[in-house]
Amino acid sequence: MTSPISRGFHGRRPDAGAAVKLPPGQYETHDFPVLSAGPTPHTPLSEWDFTLGSVDGASARWSWAELEALPHETITRDIHCVTKWSKFDTMWNGISIDTIIEAGKAKGVASAPFIVASCDGGYTTNLPLADVTGGKAWLAVGYNGKPLPAEHGGPVRLLVPHLYFWKSAKWIRGIRFHDRDEPGFWEELGYHMRGDPWKEQRYTGDA
Ligand SMILES: Nc1nc2c(c(=O)[nH]1)N[C@H]1C(S)=C(S)[C@@H](COP(=O)(O)O)O[C@H]1N2
Numbered sequence: 001m002t003s004p005i006s007r008g009f010h011g012r013r014p015d016a017g018a019a020v021k022l023p024p025g026q027y028e029t030h031d032f033p034v035l036s037a038g039p040t041p042h043t044p045l046s047e048w049d050f051t052l053g054s055v056d057g058a059s060a061r062w063s064w065a066e067l068e069a070l071p072h073e074t075i076t077r078d079i080h081c082v083t084k085w086s087k088f089d090t091m092w093n094g095i096s097i098d099t100i101i102e103a104g105k106a107k108g109v110a111s112a113p114f115i116v117a118s119c120d121g122g123y124t125t126n127l128p129l130a131d132v133t134g135g136k137a138w139l140a141v142g143y144n145g146k147p148l149p150a151e152h153g154g155p156v157r158l159l160v161p162h163l164y165f166w167k168s169a170k171w172i173r174g175i176r177f178h179d180r181d182e183p184g185f186w187e188e189l190g191y192h193m194r195g196d197p198w199k200e201q202r203y204t205g206d207a
């Protein structure tokens, strides 16, 4: 008979691994819940565009085809929703925000220390520039090797996996630079301005 101690050790290993990846107050789910504050918009790709805007009003625009022509990366990250589910090792494809900002600079759009992302349907969310640059955020166009489904934000969503998932704006249509940190949709309603899951920055006033 094999040792029960050895069996117990092997049996607990996956849980120990999950605990390391799970921020405080979160649980792991294998589903992919859909959380939307309104109906799912369906903008045809022929009408879709993306606009990057500076503080002084300069802007740059990309059509769907122009966005698709920019370099893409495959990204595998854990995601964490403020409603307490976390999903491990989600796989995305998209364009780094660093790439978009560099392409915007070439079109005369200067950056600033904060951004607001805006979406079809009117949703907005704010982020410090430092949280979307340096390989930390993407315009995601693919999920699990397929085009991003509309309910999860397709054709294009912001992906900022190191912050609570409300920062990952679905159906994104633009990013605007700001000199000051301006609250977005949930941030106006009492959610944290930054939303770091490892610091449990859920609501206004959390550390
Ligand atoms: N445009 C838009 N983006 C959004 C939301 C939304 O309501 N509208 N909900 C946010 C919230 S609270 C979460 S948890 C995630 C959910 O993404 P999912 O539906 O792909 O799981 O999208 C975020 N991005």
Ligand SMILES: [Mo]
Pocket: 035, 081, 082, 083, 165, 166
């Ligand atoms: Mo959320």
